[in-house]
Amino acid sequence: MLANYLIGLREGLEATLVVVILVAYLVKSDRRELLPRVWGGVALAVAVSLAFGALLTFGPRGLSFEAQETIGGVLSIVAVGFVTWMVMWMARSARSLSGDLKGRVDVAAAAGGASLVLVAMLAVGREGLETALFLWAATQAAAGTGGSTAGPLLGAALGLGTAVLLGYLFYRGAVKINLAKFFTWTGAILILVAAGVLGYGLHDLQEARVLPGLDSLAFDVSNVIAPGSWIGTILKGTLNFSPATTWLQAVAWVLYVGVTMTLFFRQIRRNNRPSTAPTAPARTPAGSPS
Amino acid sequence: MKNRRLAAALVAGVSLPALAACTDNSSSSSDATDGRTIAVTSSSDACDLSSDTAPSGRLVFTIKNTGQEVTEFYLYAADGKRIVAEVENIGPGLSRTLVVNADAATYVPACKPGMKGTGIRSELTVTESGGSGKASAAVQEQVDQANAAYREYVEDESGQLLAGTRRFVAAYTSGDDARARTLYPTVRVHWERIEPVAESFGDLDPKMDAREADLEAGQKWTGWHRIEKDLWPPSDQPYTALTKAERATYADQLLADTETLHGRIGKLTFTVDQIGNGAKSLLDEVATGKVTGEEEIWSHTDLYDFQANIDGARVAFEGLRPVLKQKDPALESEIADRFTALESMLAQYRVGADGFVSYEKLDTTQVKQLSDAVNALSEPLSKLTAAVTL
Numbered sequence: 001m002l003a004n005y006l007i008g009l010r011e012g013l014e015a016t017l018v019v020v021i022l023v024a025y026l027v028k029s030d031r032r033e034l035l036p037r038v039w040g041g042v043a044l045a046v047a048v049s050l051a052f053g054a055l056l057t058f059g060p061r062g063l064s065f066e067a068q069e070t071i072g073g074v075l076s077i078v079a080v081g082f083v084t085w086m087v088m089w090m091a092r093s094a095r096s097l098s099g100d101l102k103g104r105v106d107v108a109a110a111a112g113g114a115s116l117v118l119v120a121m122l123a124v125g126r127e128g129l130e131t132a133l134f135l136w137a138a139t140q141a142a143a144g145t146g147g148s149t150a151g152p153l154l155g156a157a158l159g160l161g162t163a164v165l166l167g168y169l170f171y172r173g174a175v176k177i178n179l180a181k182f183f184t185w186t187g188a189i190l191i192l193v194a195a196g197v198l199g200y201g202l203h204d205l206q207e208a209r210v211l212p213g214l215d216s217l218a219f220d221v222s223n224v225i226a227p228g229s230w231i232g233t234i235l236k237g238t239l240n241f242s243p244a245t246t247w248l249q250a251v252a253w254v255l256y257v258g259v260t261m262t263l264f265f266r267q268i269r270r271n272n273r274p275s276t277a278p279t280a281p282a283r284t285p286a287g288s289p290s
Numbered sequence: 291m292k293n294r295r296l297a298a299a300l301v302a303g304v305s306l307p308a309l310a311a312c313t314d315n316s317s318s319s320s321d322a323t324d325g326r327t328i329a330v331t332s333s334s335d336a337c338d339l340s341s342d343t344a345p346s347g348r349l350v351f352t353i354k355n356t357g358q359e360v361t362e363f364y365l366y367a368a369d370g371k372r373i374v375a376e377v378e379n380i381g382p383g384l385s386r387t388l389v390v391n392a393d394a395a396t397y398v399p400a401c402k403p404g405m406k407g408t409g410i411r412s413e414l415t416v417t418e419s420g421g422s423g424k425a426s427a428a429v430q431e432q433v434d435q436a437n438a439a440y441r442e443y444v445e446d447e448s449g450q451l452l453a454g455t456r457r458f459v460a461a462y463t464s465g466d467d468a469r470a471r472t473l474y475p476t477v478r479v480h481w482e483r484i485e486p487v488a489e490s491f492g493d494l495d496p497k498m499d500a501r502e503a504d505l506e507a508g509q510k511w512t513g514w515h516r517i518e519k520d521l522w523p524p525s526d527q528p529y530t531a532l533t534k535a536e537r538a539t540y541a542d543q544l545l546a547d548t549e550t551l552h553g554r555i556g557k558l559t560f561t562v563d564q565i566g567n568g569a570k571s572l573l574d575e576v577a578t579g580k581v582t583g584e585e586e587i588w589s590h591t592d593l594y595d596f597q598a599n600i601d602g603a604r605v606a607f608e609g610l611r612p613v614l615k616q617k618d619p620a621l622e623s624e625i626a627d628r629f630t631a632l633e634s635m636l637a638q639y640r641v642g643a644d645g646f647v648s649y650e651k652l653d654t655t656q657v658k659q660l661s662d663a664v665n666a667l668s669e670p671l672s673k674l675t676a677a678v679t680l
Contacts, residue, residue: 003360004381007379007381011379064389065375065376065388130379134379134381137380138381138384140385151383152381156381207376214372226404226406227360227404227406228404228406
């Protein structure tokens with residue numbers, strides 16, 4: 001029961017954190033009209049994952065291991081790209097928000113609207129298939145195929161429910177803090193989350209042997225932070241921290257955090273500087289790979 | 291409009307390659323037919339595989355977590371490092387399946403309860419089964435038919451065994467020894483026809499069919515042969531007849547075990563290799579027990595059992611015959627001829643419609659003849675499984 005609960009919690013947190021920040025951002029920046037797009041993306045990802053998972057579980061054909069890992073891995077890395085874009089977009093529009101360029105915001109939002117759907121979809125969908133397969137397995141157990149216990153399904157459902165609840169609480173907390181702090185903190189959190197997702201995606205690809213180096217571990221703290229424990233679950237669910245991390249994961253994480261954080265805080269500093277110049281020059285550094 | 295197109299493109303982008311990488315699910319009939327499904331039980335301190343060998347091609351692992359922690363199942367290459375396939379998030383009480391296209395090689399399966407460490411490892415040998423190991427549609431249909439027909443046969447025999455045992459037990463407990471002695475060999479025929487299936491239940495077979503000579507230290511002797519001795523008490527050694535209460539005890543137990551057996555058999559399904567190996571092991575039963583007269587040492591009704599074992603093997607063979615005819619016609623006609631030879635030799639000893647002479651009536655030359663005929667059949671029959679599963 002507890003173990004299944006923790007799986008549900010972990011998978012749930014992985015999906016909710018990005019979505020919650022996105023929702024909080026839209027609410028704070030007073031663009032509630034874009035919320036349906038986010039929820040649409042979430043709903044689509046949930047529906048596709050559940051349908052695809054059911055098809056693979058109950059249908060005539062299953063999915064090969066390499067294919068499943070590659071889906072998870074590629075989607076994760078694509079998700080990183082979109083979350084990174086989102087962080088920078090938020091940072092830039094924070095500047096516009098603090099100024100009086102409302103018109104420009106709407107232009108950015110129009111371009112970003114389509115992407116919002118994708119961010120929400122990817123955040124939920126990248127691990128959606130694995131979660132769906134897990135949930136259907138629990139459903140099978142509850143339905144009595146080879147088992148007949150509702151315990152695992154109940155546990156998984158409670159875990160997912162807890163993740164949603166935690167997400168809601170995080171949202172309530174996030175919308176209360178002031179705008180400048182909000183952008184700085186959520187941006188930094190998102191970068192850490194995205195770095196974890198990047199590492200996770202790379203690990204999936206290593207497992208599928210698309211990338212090498214699965215056995216070259218940078219560190220293994222599984223004995224201190226057990227993957228099945230509460231702390232392991234929370235760390236994995238939020239930051240995608242893996243107790244046994246390969247060198248490729250570790251190096252990618254450090255590089256990503258190093259580069260993205262630098263760019264992000266440079267943008268934030270720029271935002272906080274009293275703005276006399278028009279927005280155009282301020283945008284260039286964020287976009288260029290400096 | 292734009293975001294809908296994007297979303298649709300993403301859905302397609304994810305699902306199309308995924309569908310292209312699909313593999314058949316465990317529910318498809320072909321898995322059950324050729325030993326390609328391996329049940330894995332992952333507990334907190336063990337990782338049991340239902341088989342440590344498998345044919346190359348598509349394999350389906352069904353991993354059940356019976357422990358308290360979340361577990362994972364990995365199939366590593368022989369080096370124990372390269373992951374061939376894995377499945378994660380197997381919560382307690384859950385079963386997940388893993389489909390693998392495995393080449394002939396040695397693999398290292400591992401369960402990781404608690405999701406850490408190198409896992410509880412063992413070894414899995416995948417043997418060459420000829421290409422992908424997938425049967426053509428026509429052959430597959432024959433295989434399915436063979437499996438279904440054999441299942442029906444086993445269930446029917448088991449049902450007759452149960453009905454017969456009821457009659458036998460009733461006669462025996464009521465003291466009608468003459469009737470019990472008549473029923474004994476004819477009811478046991480149903481047991482002997484499906485003996486390998488019954489023996490596959492390791493807990494029932496020793497309770498139901500143990501011979502006195504084979505008892506292990508401390509094992510209580512019960513079942514058919516215990517009652518046999520009581521019905522045909524030995525004249526050359528002191529024997530105390532069972533009391534009425536003792537008779538009832540043994541009889542009730544035999545009936546209860548037969549009921550359990552019948553219940554379990556109802557849930558069985560069979561695969562081609564089980565049927566083929568079953569035929570072979572029936573022949574082995576004949577060679578080691580019946581031809582030597584050791585099986586029915588008190589009643590000497592060995593020839594009934596002999597015939598019944600041959601019947602069971604023949605049914606198994608006939609079921610697989612259409613498949614074998616396509617794959618190895620020479621072997622098919624050889625086995626058929628040897629069956630006929632053995633059956634006609636055995637027919638010399640028939641008495642009445644379905645009876646046989648006492649084993650004691652056979653002289654050593656006749657026993658030798660029978661034994662040779664059994665071996666002559668046993669040899670090509672041992673190639674049956676390999677021939678039909680290739």
